[in-house]
Amino acid sequence: MEEEQLNQEYKIPLKDSPGPQTCPQFIYSVDDGTLPSNMRTVFLTKVQLTREYQRSRVCLGNCCRRPKDTDDKEKRKKKLWLMCVLVVVITSLITAFVVWELLNKASENQPIYQWDMKEDEDGVLDHEEHESRVLISKTKAIVDKRAFQRTPCRKICWDFSAFKFRSTCMNGFCRCEGHGYNSDTCLPDVDGCVMQSEEVLYADASINGKSVSNYNCKQRSSEGNAIHVFSVFGLGDFSATTIDLKGTNTDDDITIILASYQKMNWIVRVDEGVRIGKIIMMQTLNLGNSDVVIDGLYTGKSPIVSFYRRQSGYGDDRDGGHTVQLIQTITKEVGRITTFTGSKYVDHFSLNLDKISTETA
Incomplete structure (x- = not known):
């Protein structure tokens, strides 16, 4: 209690407070009661005693304080842990978002329209109402x-x-x-070739005898020979891709265009009566030239075979194809396309010339 009163009574600011380098190793106290009376003038006054007491407290506080470099290391560790936690949280959020999008996309791949066709309650429709319903049904x-x-x-x-x-x-x-x-x-829609990916009666693509989806278009030929295009990305796991041309020619000799990105081995088999005037091969990749062999009951004169380096595509350009540029090149340099049949990898194409209508698809 007396000490607190002294501190309050003689509270003097310390201008010469020592730092950690000047802290004493020991602190001594002197009892003036054992000294002679004529030496009491050297004793500390109350003010001086209070000052020395405050100095000793500052010394002890500075000497016992943790080194600054230790604090910096702790701060750096905390920052590093915080950054790691943030990276893990952000990565988890991104992964969860991607999975969520994929699940939503998969759930949306279902029939879009389902028409409920019910019979009329009376069972009898007049002619106008019947025609109206037929028109609506076709439109749907x-x-x-x-x-x-x-x-x-x-x-x-x-x-x-x-x-x-x-x-x-x-x-x-x-x-x-x-x-x-x-x-x-x-899908490509250029120069009259409206690409679609549904099954047709006149053309087919297959792998090991099993039909696979293909991209096709059909339109009315303008003038001259009919032009039929077959396009792939490459061979894949097959040694060659075979094309069967069935039926007979209805007009003049036909032109066959074989397009690919990679080097291909083509085999063209024809029925008797199919006449081929030209075979044009278009390839993108500059690593060797594609080959073509005509097989079957071909009785006409040998067709003219030519080769070009051009952009190619098999009907779906999502993987980097250039079907639009291919169709434009054919239209400009050869003529208007009659049919287009394409698939990424197949070992067999089939085209029935008898089933190709002269009407636009």
Whole structure:
């Protein structure tokens, strides 16, 4: 109690407070009661005693303090742990978002329209009402067909995200405004060739005898020979890709165009009566030239075979193909395409010339 009173009474600011380097190793105290009276003038006054007491407290505080470099190391460790935690949290959030998007996309791949066709309650329709319902049914079928080819999306059209498609996600479906692409299907739509990916009667693509999906278009020939295009990316695991031309020619000799990105081995087999005037091979990759062999009951004169380095595509340009440029090149340098049949990897194409109508598809 007396000490606190002394501190309050003689509280003097310390201008010469010692640092850690000047701290004493020991602190001594002197009892003036044992000294002679004539030496008491050297004793500390109350003010001096208070000052020395404060100095000793500062010394002890500085000497017992932890080194500054130790504190810096602790701070750096805390910052490093904090950064690691942030990286783990951000990575987890991104992974969860990607999985969520994939699950939503998978759940959307289902039939888009389902028409409920019910019989009329009376069972009897007049002629006008019947015709009206038939027209509505046909319209619904067309809409349903177009909608089936559309690609579902969520906020962003990832399937056609390349700049050339200029795609947007509208009302849950991809819409493409890129030059040469159909706005609804995002497939090539140029020079009269409206690409689609559904089964047709006149053409087929297969692997080991099993039919696979292919991209095709058909239109009316303008003038001259019919032009039939077969396009692939490459051989894949096959030694060659065979093309069967069935039926007979209805007009003049036909022109066959064989397009690919990689080097190909083509085998063209024809029925009797099929006449081939030209075979044109177009290849993108500059690593050897593709080969072609004509097999079967071919009785006509040998066709003219030519080779070009051109951009190619098999109907779907999502993987970097250039089907639009290929069709434009053929239209400009050869003529208007009659049929186009393409697939990434196949070992067999089939084209029935008898089933190809002269009408536009």
